[in-house]
Amino acid sequence: RPGPATWRRLGWDWGCASACWPPAACSLWRLRGAQQAVCAPSRVSFLTGRRPDTTRLYDFYSYWRVHAGNYSTMPQYFKENGYMTMSVGKVFHPGVSSNYHDDYPYSWSIPPFHPSTEKYENDKTCRGKDGRLYANLVCPVNVTEMPGGTLPDIQTTEEAIRLLKVMKTQKQKFFLAVGYHKPHIPLRYPQEFLKLYPLENITLAPDPWVPKKLPSVAYNPWMDIRQRDDVQALNVSFPYGPLPDDFQRQIRQSYYAAVSYLDMQVGRLLNALDDVGLSSSTMVVFTADHGWSLGEHGEWAKYSNFDVATRVPLMFYVPGMTSAAASQQGRIFPYLDPFSHNLGLVPQGQSKKVVELVSLFSTLAELAGLQVPPACPKTSFHVALCTEGASIVHYFNSSEEKVETEDGCED
């Protein structure tokens, strides 16, 4: 595996050697389960606990409360149960699908925070070999040269840490949702993360060809990749390409680097949870809205039903349940710098059950001791509070050992 890193991808084969996230070792984690492999529909789905056929959001251009039904969201439910709910970064997909305000004030106690440098994300900020600036897909940057001298995810971490410090003084229950952009395209990240993944160690996908018997309707032509300046310059054939091998390696290298950059942000944030003394009384969930194809099946990006596009990490840290609670002086989340620590592989989590993101709402409600929202009836467009995903808390204490039952089956 290249480098000492982290989750290789927020989806499929992320062999975890977490630099900054020990909870990988002391949490339950589960794989699979985005309801639709694209941002807005997936986020609205797991934040409402309903599938896209019920939110009726398959694209980016409607707001479920007026387009499908005025459904309560997970943060709204926590808010109505006495929690201070806060959104930092990309939680709801911005724009029409969250009514231009990230579903505020329904879901959040205070206006959602967005990094001031978010607006530069698609600008020409990537330095080309000719010294000019481009809107590239592969975009390692010198952060000090970026507009504002920072990057959106760094600002998101700083704001989330600030809010943790505030909550420490408030002594109020809180629900803090922190949404990172990376490894979304453009793969714009601090250039030093490239060191973790030498290009000579980067391989192509194990199956970088379009499968012979893949129905054409199943194939996604990765249009968002094609529109970046560096990919346009390659003059790749539509719809099947392929991209040149050396550029495929560069994308994979930058994707891994962007994930390690994200990993560092999460590490800083969790370290701050320790610093303010809240890690022994705070549940932490880590997940993503979808996966991403890295050349498998001759495809890139999301936009498909392949496992690489739908599979997501889903980790739970629940004090006293997934690990012993920290002592007063103990640290649950010590920060480890990936550039100075030689990090080995962290054991994979305890469970590989098949679960869905739509279960997150009821699972978190149960873990928090709230009444679990009822299961939705077959038609639920007029039901404000229900969920189409069952709580998976019953898995938390279940053994992964296979036991043979009386009829000879493995239980």
Place this chain on the structure above:
Amino acid sequence: NNRCHTEEPVAFSQYPRPSDTPQWNSDRPELKDIRIMGYSMRTIDYRYTVWVQFNPNNFSADFEDVHAGELYVVEIDPNQDYNIYNNTLHGHLFKKLL
């Protein structure tokens, strides 16, 4: 093992398409352009997908109008490169999944 895995958990996902063949808006079709919906069910052992006719005006999927299908056996094809849907159309496994 048809006898044993009768109640295993299943994860569902779906993806819309405007057409049977890739075109400029295949990745992100707007609602009005959606004509086909691919519904997937993933078990520990299989990924089974049917791409069916979809009406964006009434949000209905017609499972009688199947445009294409995919079936992958995870144990022997973990990367999902060998679609055996057409080989199994009339077999017991297909009926069980359906």
